[in-house]
Amino acid sequence: MIRSTSRTLVRDLRRHVGETVSVRGWATTLRRQSRMQFVVVRDHTGTAQITHRRRGAGDAVEAALESLTAESAVRITGTVVDNPVVKLGGLELVPHEVEVLNRAEAPLPIDDRTGIEQRLDRRFLDVRRRPEAGLLFAVQTTLEQGMREFAYAAGATEMHTPKLMGAASESGADVFALDYFDRSAYLAQSPQFFKQMAIAAGIDKVFEVGPVFRAEPSFTSRHATEFTGVDVELAWIDGVEDVMSFEERMLAHALAKVAEAHGDAVAERFGTDIAVPETPFPRMTMAEAQEVLRRGGWDPEGAKEDLDPEGERRLAAHVEEETGHEFVFVTHYPATIRPFYHMRSAERPDLTLGFDLLWKGLEITTGAQREHRHDVLLEQAAEKGLGTGPLRDYLDCFRYGCPPHGGFGMGLARVLMVLLGLDSIREAVFLFRGPHRLTP
Amino acid sequence: MIRSTSRTLVRDLRRHVGETVSVRGWATTLRRQSRMQFVVVRDHTGTAQITHRRRGAGDAVEAALESLTAESAVRITGTVVDNPVVKLGGLELVPHEVEVLNRAEAPLPIDDRTGIEQRLDRRFLDVRRRPEAGLLFAVQTTLEQGMREFAYAAGATEMHTPKLMGAASESGADVFALDYFDRSAYLAQSPQFFKQMAIAAGIDKVFEVGPVFRAEPSFTSRHATEFTGVDVELAWIDGVEDVMSFEERMLAHALAKVAEAHGDAVAERFGTDIAVPETPFPRMTMAEAQEVLRRGGWDPEGAKEDLDPEGERRLAAHVEEETGHEFVFVTHYPATIRPFYHMRSAERPDLTLGFDLLWKGLEITTGAQREHRHDVLLEQAAEKGLGTGPLRDYLDCFRYGCPPHGGFGMGLARVLMVLLGLDSIREAVFLFRGPHRLTP
The missing domain is CATH 2.40.50.140 (Nucleic acid-binding proteins)
Incomplete structure (x- = not known):
């Protein structure tokens, strides 16, 4: 006792x-x-x-x-x-x-020379023994607090949308399915449809932090089958610029808060200085980005429209050299590689009003103005070969006065990876989930 | 444009x-x-x-x-x-x-006379048309902000633990299973095991808000198959009293914040006054509660050890009459109706150091001091007929110096139900999920 x-x-x-x-x-x-x-x-x-x-x-x-x-x-x-x-x-x-x-049993199952997979098997001991791992979660707490502070001050509402869906969202690929009483349910790949429903429900600005599930057999250092997404959706926008502006100011606010609370500890434990970014962040269209890269000799197979990780790194290096800035918004992604619900440019219907945000060459966000016009949305879904049956509830939202809107989703662990200079997303979360890892 | x-x-x-x-x-x-x-x-x-x-x-x-x-x-x-x-x-x-x-299509698919199920089918219009529904989410935002404020000030860390598990948690009943590449995964029924792992990992106080999944075919006004849980776990406690004390102070802080921000609007829209509760809340052992109830003539079939909803309501009425308080902690639940990981009373091993918190007769929380001694935990698991195989990773945490700890889980929508005087949990969430409802 x-x-x-x-x-x-x-x-x-x-x-x-x-x-x-x-x-x-x-x-x-x-x-x-x-x-x-x-x-x-x-x-x-x-x-x-x-x-x-x-x-x-x-x-x-x-x-x-x-x-x-x-x-x-x-x-x-x-x-x-x-x-x-x-x-x-x-x-x-x-x-x-x-x-x-x-009393702890002896010997301990891990020590300072244990490799990452064995450390992850005993993640509780791994985190407890390494003060920098504990610091990561303190940083995460402050980072989220900073994002919430900004979002609340801007009038955002914290929402919790369902992770169980009656139909496979978006494309139907990479979705986990489960038995749900007498039928099938699917795990949400993002709160995308639901946060748009909240916009249609008159919620002015949506803020959600929650799990996101991807049945993707990816084994890179930056992919997980379950991760924490920070999602924002903004109603009544004038254009996609409003979305990027919100995001850059939210990040700058949150990073300033992290720098103030943990800057010294992060420098000591991770050897990384937290630079609070200036706003606005640089912006570059995808066409400009590709031109810059091709001038630099980048021309990979199969990445003619999108950027590959190598391209993202090179682009970031270029932007940092030109502007001194670690962030860059890449805008005007081609419609061919963006989902049907991204709004197209009125002048260039082959391009979307969709963007990615790169930080030190890692994609941390995808965002867009959404298509809110029911007829245009139907056309764009058909163009992507999507049946409207599974989309019925989603499409319904656009029939009764859905306002113009846009938003973004941010991978929390990716932000932490870049912020702390970690090599792998496995180290940026408490309990990693990947195709080969469901435990502990 | x-x-x-x-x-x-x-x-x-x-x-x-x-x-x-x-x-x-x-x-x-x-x-x-x-x-x-x-x-x-x-x-x-x-x-x-x-x-x-x-x-x-x-x-x-x-x-x-x-x-x-x-x-x-x-x-x-x-x-x-x-x-x-x-x-x-x-x-x-x-x-x-x-x-x-x-432009909205006419006529609208719902109007002021539409029943709840049809309103839920078009929840976006239902919420948009009723200002009180929008107010609910503003209240939710402030309530969470208040809980976070209290938890952060007390040194808590915001964690995001996996919802995908490699083994069915706790009892294995009421768990959703899914195909996970070449094997099965299960949806977490609560962050219970993972928040305890975080305690074993040296996180001093865990705070998590996230989805919780229950494959329970319940059709009551207070059950859902997916809901938002607010989970707290505290390390190095002296006893379960520390857990109850944390919870009552957190709730009082958050409710004071809600009353300040939305008290007038809630009174106007919901006809409900938000009374900020005094701390400490009343406490009563399960034995005392049953005695009080039986004296009042309550003696239902099949609820000899636990309270049924009717018993909970009667008990709350009794406590409010005696003390003027809307909350009551019911403590010392019998071991037979509590999970194996609840610590037992040293004096009365047939009783646990587990509690429920009732608000106006609705159970909004289950909590407990946890058993942190590996050998005792093994015994208690065996006593409940649980195989230790699926529990291996969990039990491991207790082999290497897990400190005494305890915590609670709170149903966010239940708190909102009571706070706003709602009849059904369906009205207390944006998009309800039940055995018959997976849409929209």
């Missing part, structure tokens, strides 16, 4: 020099010498040294410290002593009582 | 008397008389009257207003005129230009 002495966080120990406090955390480094015992305890705010002089037989503290295994959960009550010799903040805790709340 | 005159919201018209502004919204009431045309325009902030004196042939404004159908999306530019005779805020807009951005 744990007694109710209140907990002191490691980061606050300095304020309690000379006092008796109770620290809760995990035993890490264990150095047990003949006369002294040293244990480092870690909580989510830092690490502290426990120093105990052995008193021999009947010394309960000595026995408890001796029994400790690495990563055991402990509660240590003792006196905070100022000791400039101690590396961890010039402080040590001299224990009066050591309670082992949960 | 929409011109870029900036938009004025209806609620701000009073500030623009005498000026030319542009309003965007939906045409509602259309009264076209021989000399005058009156149209009410609604946006998400209110309704305004458009008043036009017919000028006859060549009057483009007259023609546009004449062509309008109810719920058409319009953009109206005109002069704001102070007119005390007008019911809608003593203001009217005298139009210079009327643009029909999207």
Whole structure:
């Protein structure tokens, strides 16, 4: 039974020099010498040294410290002593009582040399042992908070739209299907249709953070079968520029908040400086982007209309060289490679009012003005070979006064990847899901 | 093509008397008389009257207003005129230009007499036509913001855990299964296991808002197959009291915020006063609750250990009479009706440290201190007849120093139901999902 002495966080120990406090955390480094015992305890705010002089037989503290295994959960009550010799903040805790709340088995199944797949198998230990992993989730929290702050101030409403759909959304490809009582259901590949329904329902600006499912057998460092999407949809826009403007200001606001709260810690743990981007971000049409790339010798097979990852990286390098900016909106994607619901340019009906946002060469967003005219939408669906049956409920929204609107979807983990300089999306989420990974 | 005159919201018209502004919204009431045309325009902030004196042939404004159908999306530019005779805020807009951005088909498929199922079929029109429905989502936004504010201030981290699982969670009953490449996956019935993994990963306090899936063929007014759960998990607790204390303070904070932002509007639209609850909430053991109920004559078949909805309502009425409080924590649920991972009472191993929170007689939360001792957890799983194979990854977390912890899950729509006095959960979400409803 744990007694109710209140907990002191490691980061606050300095304020309690000379006092008796109770620290809760995990035993890490264990150095047990003949006369002294040293244990480092870690909580989510830092690490502290426990120093105990052995008193021999009947010394309960000595026995408890001796029994400790690495990563055991402990509660240590003792006196905070100022000791400039101690590396961890010039402080040590001299224990009066050591309670082992949960003893860890030894040896641990992972260590500092364990590869990523084995680390992911024991993700709880992987995250706990590496303070930078914990920092990632603190950054995620602040990033979302910053995006919400901006969106709420702009009048957005937080929506939670269903992930279960009665018909396969969009194209029907890459959709997970499931048995739903006596019929089939499908997992939403994005909240796309539902956030547009919310616009048709008179919600002025939609903000949603939620899971997105893709039955795509992709094994790249930036794909997952389930990821967290940040979705925004804006009603009554004058054009796609309103959407890009909203996104760049939302990102700049959120990144400023992250830089302020975690800039130093991110620099220390990840070696990355968080540069708060200036707005507006550079914009470039797809045609311009391709011209720039081809001038630079980029001409891959099968990427004549879209950019491939290599093209995205080269383009970002070019833009950063020209403008000093890490972001670039690529606009006016060809209609052939965009979904039927992207609005077409009035002047160039072969082009859409759709865009991608690249950050340091990684696509973090797809967005567009949507086609809100029922007849045009029907034509564009037919042109893509889509039957209107499964789209009936969606198309209905456009028959009764759906206003002009547009929006974007952002991959949260991709933003974190770029922000923290991570090599793989597997490290940017708590529990990764891919074609070969459904556990833990 | 929409011109870029900036938009004025209806609620701000009073500030623009005498000026030319542009309003965007939906045409509602259309009264076209021989000399005058009156149209009410609604946006998400209110309704305004458009008043036009017919000028006859060549009057483009007259023609546009004449062509309008109810719920058409319009953009109206005109002069704001102070007119005390007008019911809608003593203001009217005298139009210079009327643009029909999207004409609604007539007649509309739903009207004021349409029943709930047909309204749900056209939920976008249902929500758009009823300002109280839009208010619900504004309340939801503020409620979540209030909960997040409290949780962040308490040091919580926002997590997004997977909804795809490799094994059926918890009991295996009521789980949706899907084909996942070459094997099966299951939809998470709650983030329970994953939020506990986050605790084992050293995340001190977990906060998650996300979808929860239940393959339950329930047709009550309070069940859904997919709903939004608000989940909290707290590490290093001294006992289950810490969990209840966190929840009641979080709710009180969030409800105070909702009352401040929307109290008047909720009273007007829903006829409900938002009472900010005092903390602590009343607490009562299940044994006490049953005694109270049996004294009052409640003794239903098949509800000897748990409370049925009727019992919950009666209990709430009793508590409100005794204490004046709308909330009550029912604690010490019998182990037989709680999951294996609820910690048992040390004194009474037949009882758990699990609780429910009732608000006005509706269960809005289940919570507990969790069993964090690996050996005890194994025993309790075996006692419930659970094989440890599918639980392997979960049980692993308890082998390497998992701290004492506990938490709760709250149904967001249930909170909104009680808060706004709604009869059915179908009205408390944007797009309801039940055994017979997968659309729109």
